[in-house]
Amino acid sequence: MARSGRPRITSRAELERLGFELFERKGFEDTTVDDIVAAAGIGRRTFFRYFASKNDLVWGDFEGQLDRLRELLADVPAGMATAEALRTAIVEFNSFDEETVPWHRRRMDLILRVPALQADSTLRFRSWRAVVTEFAAARAGLPPTALEPRLIGATALAAAVTAYEMWLDDPGSALSDLLDATLRRLAAGI
Structure with missing residues (x-):
């Protein structure tokens, strides 16, 4: 039939x-x-x-994206300063072609603004932060549980989320510019 x-x-x-x-x-x-x-x-x-x-539908292929972030971090030159390496990789990780930008904006609007997704977001952000923490730990020759790599992972996540919130508030802004600015400010110290 x-x-x-x-x-x-x-x-x-x-x-x-x-x-x-x-x-x-x-x-x-x-x-x-x-x-x-x-x-x-x-x-x-x-x-x-x-x-x-x-919730998984909203996040899409998150594990695949984390693998991509690991690859981008692995590809930065060994002599590049950690802050510069993170900025370069995170900006590239969050670069999207023009056709994908509206779709990604919808996704991030849900992730960052829907209360029902906040608990799940915390778990996903923890995984993202762990990738950055492991990278920073390896660069510093420290375990990922040490203060410095944990702080780097947490502050890099805060800088990225801040850039995303600003991007969602201003549809005319460029995400890559905001990420670049927040990560540069972070690297310069508070």
């Missing part, structure tokens, strides 16, 4: 786009996984093959 209506959506990217459309229409809290699967024409099992939760 032929299926009528909207075609099934079965790719990770398509489910993300559909989820974001529903979040914009209904709000994040008022959109359920059942709403997403109904709109996509798929079953819950299919959804959960792609995402562990509705």
